[in-house]
Amino acid sequence: MSKKINTKLSKLIKYYNLINYNLVFNNKEIIRYKKKELASESTIEKSLNNLSQEISEIRGCKLKDNASKQVFSDGNSKSKIMIIGEGPGANEDKEGLPFVGRAGQLLDKMLDAINLNRSNVYITNVVNYRPPENRKPTDVEVKRYLPFLKKHISIIRPKIILLLGSTAMNAILENSDVISKMRGKWHEVIIEKSKIFTIVSFHPAYLLRQPDQKKFSWEDLKKIRDKIKNLNIKIEKN
Ligand code: URA
Helix, strand or coil, rough: HHHHHHHHHHHHHHHHHHHCHHHHHHHHHHHHHHHCCCCCCCHHHHHHHHHHHHHCCCCCCCHHHHHCCCCCCCEEECEEEEEEEECCHHEEEEEECCCCHHHHHHHHHHHHCCCCCCCCCCCEEEECCCHHHHCCHHHHHHHHHHHHHHHHHHHHHHCCCEEEHHHHHHHHCCCCCCCCHCCCEEEEEECEEEEEEEHHHHHHHHHCCCCCHHHHHHHHHHHHHHHHHHHHCCCCCH
């Protein structure tokens, strides 16, 4: 091959490399590329364990000092659907898992109504320790836990987030709106450069107190079902 053609060819290869065009020609590169894009399960699990450890090292927090256990999460860490509640109650504090009490049972029913369950969604709370007497977490407490929650979201990398109740809504959407005004609308939230479709709905504990509001909750759930379809999100069946 002449020197001229060689130079041209090497420039072309350089260019293809720059635009990742070599992926088309090289199987191995495609695999390597995918590996970089999708964090492997063990990487996710490791990051989650590290995050849980970081949370356990929080100092000077009344919630943590009064709680018996950290309530980190439940569900499938590979899920593209993340659900965020407020904070653990007495049952959750005892079991170390979110949404295991009456509100949790209702949440399970709500998920089931749109063919979801705990094995194909990922569930956590704004705060990871039970507020005494089931009070709402204070603004200071929410502020303290928010960086951990954002880190949690960036590890899971969901495509959809369901915010249950005003504490989760105010924390993630950084607003002080009332839930009745905000529920059922999609918001695009950017966390770590990823766009996440986020919707607010009533907290199941509220629905237990106000069952006539369930009709609105059902409207919101249907929107999530449609969004899963539109975004072509694969739901693992079990
Ligand atoms: N309410 C919440 O917000 N989270 C739980 O885990 C349980 C009840």
